[in-house]
Amino acid sequence: MKNPEYKYLKYNINNYISTLFINREKYLNALSKDIIVELIDFYNWVDNNKNIKVIIMTGAGDKAFVAGADIKEMSRLDLSKSKSYAALGQKLTLIIENLSKPVIAAINGYALGGGCEIAIACHIRYASTNSKFAQPEVGLGLIAGFGGTQRLSRLIGKGMALELLLSGKMINAEEALRIKLVNKIIDNNILLEECYVLADKIKNNSPIAIRHTIKAVNQGESMDIEEALDVESDLFSKVFHSSDCREGLKAFLNKTKPEFLGN
Numbered sequence: 001m002k003n004p005e006y007k008y009l010k011y012n013i014n015n016y017i018s019t020l021f022i023n024r025e026k027y028l029n030a031l032s033k034d035i036i037v038e039l040i041d042f043y044n045w046v047d048n049n050k051n052i053k054v055i056i057m058t059g060a061g062d063k064a065f066v067a068g069a070d071i072k073e074m075s076r077l078d079l080s081k082s083k084s085y086a087a088l089g090q091k092l093t094l095i096i097e098n099l100s101k102p103v104i105a106a107i108n109g110y111a112l113g114g115g116c117e118i119a120i121a122c123h124i125r126y127a128s129t130n131s132k133f134a135q136p137e138v139g140l141g142l143i144a145g146f147g148g149t150q151r152l153s154r155l156i157g158k159g160m161a162l163e164l165l166l167s168g169k170m171i172n173a174e175e176a177l178r179i180k181l182v183n184k185i186i187d188n189n190i191l192l193e194e195c196y197v198l199a200d201k202i203k204n205n206s207p208i209a210i211r212h213t214i215k216a217v218n219q220g221e222s223m224d225i226e227e228a229l230d231v232e233s234d235l236f237s238k239v240f241h242s243s244d245c246r247e248g249l250k251a252f253l254n255k256t257k258p259e260f261l262g263n
């Protein structure tokens with residue numbers, strides 16, 4: 001089947017790793033509705049593509065990851081469409097969060113509003129030294145609508161999340177690292193390279209184990225610990241029955257490299 005083509009996205013696939021660029025550099029990769037729709041389509045396609053095991057998501061150019069939802073477009077939004085508009089952005093962040101393959105956000109500049117919300121839906125965040133983060137919606141008379149009011153406090157704690165969501169203030173990469181909004185800071189010119197090194201390590205692991213790890217972490221997040229541990233042991237048992245598990249255990253004992261088939 002032919003790989004899909006998009007107006008606002010560019011991507012490549014190399015060694016089971018897909019690097020995706022949101023490609024609207026002139027507007028700092030601000031998310032129009034069309035881009036959100038394309039991103040949903042891309043991630044649905046990736047989820048079922050055996051040639052892609054890890055995704056690195058970044059913004060075109062060297063200034064922005066994503067500078068938020070498209071404010072011009074939002075200003076023209078029919079009032080009756082506002083709930084479905086937020087629902088569309090939430091659908092995208094949910095698809096990313098629950099994808100069966102890891103998504104690494106390579107944050108290469110501004111990650112504002114919807115851009116920060118997309119970044120926090122990704123599984124791992126590496127940020128360039130020039131990256132900047134904010135949830136500026138309150139200054140526009142809005143609230144974060146693509147999952148920010150919910151995911152941010154789960155990631156960095158309620159106090160810090162409220163500080164960002166209520167002030168709209170912009171923080172730099174060092175502060176983002178300090179509050180654990182990002183995992184690592186990397187020089188701008190080697191950001192993608194470093195993400196690639198991590199992606200390469202991930203892609204050598206069992207796809208079944210990766211998928212079930214994401215599921216266990218996501219499902220358990222909103223449960224009490226006993227219920228969450230129950231989910232973990234169920235998924236552990238499921239993975240234990242996979243041929244990937246047989247292969248992994250056997251390879252260790254034989255001192256060989258495992259060849260995971262993802263089943």
Ligand code: CAA
Nearest residue numbers: 027028030067068069070071072112113114136144145146
């Ligand atoms: N929407 C639409 N256009 C945007 C945009 C956005 N979020 N961010 C930047 N742009 C456009 C600018 O309007 C400008 O276009 P023009 O040349 O046609 O004027 C172009 O991108 C370049 O931007 P600037 O000239 O402003 O660049 P700068 O370096 O001076 O400033 C910035 C950079 C501080 C990021 C500034 O562009 C900015 O504040 N952008 C808006 C950020 C924001 O508020 N994002 C949140 C959006 S709301 C949201 O996301 C809601 C939600 O949760 C769903």
